[in-house]
Amino acid sequence: MTSTPHISVQNLNVHIANQHILKDISINIPNKKVTSIIGPSGCGKTTLLKSFNRLLDNTPDVKITGKVLVDGEDIYDPNAEITHIRKKMGLLSQRPYPLPMSIYDNVAYGPRIHGNPKKAELDELVETQLKATGLWNEVKDRLKAPASKLSIGQQQRLCLARGLAVEPEIILGDESTSALDPTSTHIIEDLFIELKEKYSIVLVTHILRQARRVSDYIIFVYMGKIIEFGPTEEVLLNPKQELTKEYVKGFIS
Amino acid sequence: MIKRKLEELFIKILMILATILVVGSFFLIVGTIFSKGLPYMTWDMITKIPGGGFYIGKEGGVLNAIIGSLYVAGGATVSGLIISIPVAIFINMYLSGKNFITDVLRTVFDVLFGIPSIVYGAFGFLIMVYFGLRASLLGGIIAVTLLVIPLLVRTLDEVIRTVPGELRDAALSLGSTRWETAKVVLRQIRPGIFTAILLSFGRGIGDVASVLFTAGFSDNIPTSLHEPAATLPLAIFFQLGSPVEEVQGRAYASALILTIVVLIITVLSEILIKKFSKHKI
Numbered sequence: 001m002t003s004t005p006h007i008s009v010q011n012l013n014v015h016i017a018n019q020h021i022l023k024d025i026s027i028n029i030p031n032k033k034v035t036s037i038i039g040p041s042g043c044g045k046t047t048l049l050k051s052f053n054r055l056l057d058n059t060p061d062v063k064i065t066g067k068v069l070v071d072g073e074d075i076y077d078p079n080a081e082i083t084h085i086r087k088k089m090g091l092l093s094q095r096p097y098p099l100p101m102s103i104y105d106n107v108a109y110g111p112r113i114h115g116n117p118k119k120a121e122l123d124e125l126v127e128t129q130l131k132a133t134g135l136w137n138e139v140k141d142r143l144k145a146p147a148s149k150l151s152i153g154q155q156q157r158l159c160l161a162r163g164l165a166v167e168p169e170i171i172l173g174d175e176s177t178s179a180l181d182p183t184s185t186h187i188i189e190d191l192f193i194e195l196k197e198k199y200s201i202v203l204v205t206h207i208l209r210q211a212r213r214v215s216d217y218i219i220f221v222y223m224g225k226i227i228e229f230g231p232t233e234e235v236l237l238n239p240k241q242e243l244t245k246e247y248v249k250g251f252i253s
Numbered sequence: 254m255i256k257r258k259l260e261e262l263f264i265k266i267l268m269i270l271a272t273i274l275v276v277g278s279f280f281l282i283v284g285t286i287f288s289k290g291l292p293y294m295t296w297d298m299i300t301k302i303p304g305g306g307f308y309i310g311k312e313g314g315v316l317n318a319i320i321g322s323l324y325v326a327g328g329a330t331v332s333g334l335i336i337s338i339p340v341a342i343f344i345n346m347y348l349s350g351k352n353f354i355t356d357v358l359r360t361v362f363d364v365l366f367g368i369p370s371i372v373y374g375a376f377g378f379l380i381m382v383y384f385g386l387r388a389s390l391l392g393g394i395i396a397v398t399l400l401v402i403p404l405l406v407r408t409l410d411e412v413i414r415t416v417p418g419e420l421r422d423a424a425l426s427l428g429s430t431r432w433e434t435a436k437v438v439l440r441q442i443r444p445g446i447f448t449a450i451l452l453s454f455g456r457g458i459g460d461v462a463s464v465l466f467t468a469g470f471s472d473n474i475p476t477s478l479h480e481p482a483a484t485l486p487l488a489i490f491f492q493l494g495s496p497v498e499e500v501q502g503r504a505y506a507s508a509l510i511l512t513i514v515v516l517i518i519t520v521l522s523e524i525l526i527k528k529f530s531k532h533k534i
Contacts, residue, residue, distance in 0.1 A: 055422050060352055087428030097420045100441040100532035110427045146531045159423065166427055 006031040006170060006200040007052055012066035014047055016059055021047050023224040025066070034192055034201040036215035036232075038208065040247065044224045045204045049172050052202065053089040054082055070170070087114060090163025090199075092176040096155035098147035099162075103139050106147045106158055110166030129161040133191060153184025160191065171195060173203040177210065189214050208248065212236055220244045286512060290505030298506050303472045308491075310499030315507050319514070320474045321482035324390055325464060326457035329397035330405075333453055334446075336398070337405035342435045344406075345413045346421075359410065365403035371462035373400040378466040391478040393468025400463045401453040408452055412445030413438060443529040451522040455515055461486040485511040 005028035014022040022044050029035050037045045050056045051068060054075060067074050075085045087110075099106050107126045111117050117125070126143070130136040135157045139150070147158055156176065163171065173192070177185040192201055192214045205211050211218055211232065218235040220228045220243075228235055228244045239245045297314045304313030348355050377396025386392055416438050424434040439446075461484075469481030470491070485507055492504035 053426060055425060058349055058418075058421075058425075060349070083428045083430055086426055089426065091422065091426035093419045093422065095419065097417060097423045099420070099424065099437055100443075109424075113427070113429055113433055148532050162427065172426075 004031060005029055006070070007202070008067075008069040008072075009048075009051075010067040010069070012048075012051060012064070012068060014044075014051060014056065015063040016047075017061040021224055022051070025226055027219060027226055027229060029200060029202055030217060031200050032196055032198070033216040034196050034203065034214050035217040035219060036203045036205050036211040037219045037221060038205060038211050038247075039221035041206065043221045045206075045221055046174055048221065049174055049202060049204050052170070052172060053086045053091060055086075055091070057082075087166050088168050089170045089172055090160070090166065090168040092156065092160055092163060092171065092173045094175045095179040096152060096159045098150070098155050098158055101147065102144045103147050103150070103158060104143040106162045107165050109162060114166060125165060129165045130158075132164060132195075133157040133161040134187060135161060151184075153180050153187065156180060156184065156188060157191070160188070164195075169199060171199050171201045173201065173205075175204055175206065177205075177207075185210075208236065220247060222247070283512070286505055286508050289502065290507075290509035293499070293502035293506040294509060295506075298503065299510060302474060307472070308495060308497075308500060310497045315483075315485070315488050315503070315510065317472055317474050318483040318485045318488035318507065319510060321390070321393075321468070321471075322458050322485040322511070322514070324475065324482060325393045325397055325468055325484055326454050328390075328394040329401055329457045330450055330453045332394065332398045333401040333405045334450065337402055337409055337449075338439070338446075340406050341409035341413055342439070344410060346431055346435050346438065359407075362403045362406045362410075366407055368403075369462070370400050370460045371465075373397075374463040374465055374467055377463065381467060387479075388467060388469025388481045389479045390468060390475045390482040393464045393482055393484070394478075396463040396467040397457045397460065400460060401457050404456055405449050405453050408449040409442070409445070412442045412449070415445075416441050441532065444526040447522045447525045447529065451519060454518050458484075458511065458515065458518075459486060461490060485514075 007029035009025050009027045009029075012022055012025040013020070025048065037048060039045050047056065051064065052070070052075075056062055056064060064076060066076075068076055070085065070088060074080065099109055101109070104126055107129050108117075108122050111122060111125055127136060127140075130139065135154060138154060139145075139158075142149075147155065150158060156179075160171075171192075177188050180188065189210060192203065195201060196216075203211075203215065215232050217230065218228075218232050219226055220235060220239075220241075222243050228239060228241045230240075235244060236248055239248055295314070297312065299314060299319060300316060301312070301314035302317040303315070304311060307313035344355050344358055348358075374396050377392060377399060380395060381387070381389075381392045420441060421434055421438060424437040429437070464484050464487060468484055468487075470483050470487055471481040472483070473480070475482040489504050489507045489511070492500050492507060495501060495504075
């Protein structure tokens with residue numbers, strides 16, 4: 001890794017209801033790259049992703065030990081400001097969940113809670129982010145319409161625009177295309193590639209083709225442990241570990 | 254094979270009979286109220302308070318009870334909501350993860366919901382005695398508020414639990430505080446809040462036992478919280494007890510009014526539920 005890592009995980013252990021979900025995870029997520037977390041269902045991919053913005057905190061009976069440094073700051077420090085940590089990261093979930101308000105208000109939500117922007121500033125910001133996600137031309141005439149009226153693919157792009165509007169540094173994607181049709185999936189994947197210019201992106205995916213297409217690095221997780229981490233081509237085409245080999249070939253899923 | 258078909262047929266007939274029984278009794282009840290109440294349903298009934306000899310069949314109406322009931326049920330629903338919304342939010346958004354405490358709280362509200370309304374009436378009466386209050390609109394509102402709180406909390410709790418966890422995560426991920434997230438959740442459940450209002454209002458306006466000692470009864474429309482207030486169910490009760498045929502008929506007319514009030518509230522909330530459902534994912 002050449003540049004300094006954006007997220008640095010050190011000896012992270014997560015227990016949920018006495019089950020050891022993540023076992024002694026240490027990993028450095030590179031800056032302004034796309035890193036994909038792959039692995040079979042239930043291996044702890046999503047748990048790892050959600051540990052980055054402390055969404056894990058809301059899980060019942062959860063016990064987290066270890067450190068997660070974002071920009072060198074331990075986010076599990078008791079004094080850490082949780083809203084500040086989350087503001088740094090945009091999350092794109094499996095299915096789009098637009099807030100129960102208009103298209104405009106969805107994008108404006110973040111800027112509004114974090115500050116008191118003027119109407120003109122907001123208008124400009126909403127337009128910028130909707131353009132960044134390629135949604136502007138589709139919705140510019142109905143910004144006041146409920147976000148729930150959009151198609152699923154458009155909703156997911158709206159959720160991305162909503163996340164970008166709070167000016168995060170990192171984008172977390174939790175199987176963000178699994179509910180989308182192939183066309184929308186393609187649009188989102190292209191957006192990820194485009195956005196890594198400005199953001200560090202971490203994606204959880206179970207689609208190896210997608211991991212190969214969009215990511216620079218791959219983390220392979222199995223049974224709560226990191227088995228292999230490296231550049232995409234290396235991990236997928238020339239894996240060092242036996243388990244990775246089997247997973248990539250489709251023997252374990 | 255024959256056995257399975259017979260079983261299917263038997264169950265089907267059973268279900269049809271049960272449905273007929275329920276729908277039939279509904280129409281029977283409404284029909285009775287209409288046929289017995291309509292002849293006595295005069296304009297005076299809903300525009301005038303009881304006149305001099307109202308209870309022996311002379312002029313007047315039950316406007317006092319209509320207004321009193323709206324005050325009591327409306328006041329109790331509003332104050333119930335003010336208490337229940339924070340409770341439901343607290344259970345779901347601030348205690349999430351603490352399963353033991355939330356389980357205990359939910360059980361408590363289940364038990365409270367099952368307590369008969371006369372107990373709330375008696376309890377409300379005790380509170381009034383303690384504070385030296387007399388039977389009054391305020392007393393009635395307090396007792397009915399106690400009665401509807403468990404219903405409101407349980408309904409709101411169920412509604413909030415239907416909100417997908419991912420929606421909360423979405424709000425939290427944008428850097429919302431828990432309260433800001435709660436506001437998003439409240440927006441999402443607005444249709445559910447109207448359902449809760451409807452249920453609470455319906456229970457509050459129809460209950461006799463809780464207002465029996467607490468609201469008292471008066472032939473006048475209450476002009477302050479400290480005056481006793483008449484309620485429709487009590488008005489029906491008193492009028493039915495009269496030996497005068499005219500007055501008994503007015504009891505059914507009053508029941509008809511009560512039914513229509515509930516019907517209006519139902520239709521109104523259905524409209525509001527529809528109106529606020531446009532954001533539902």
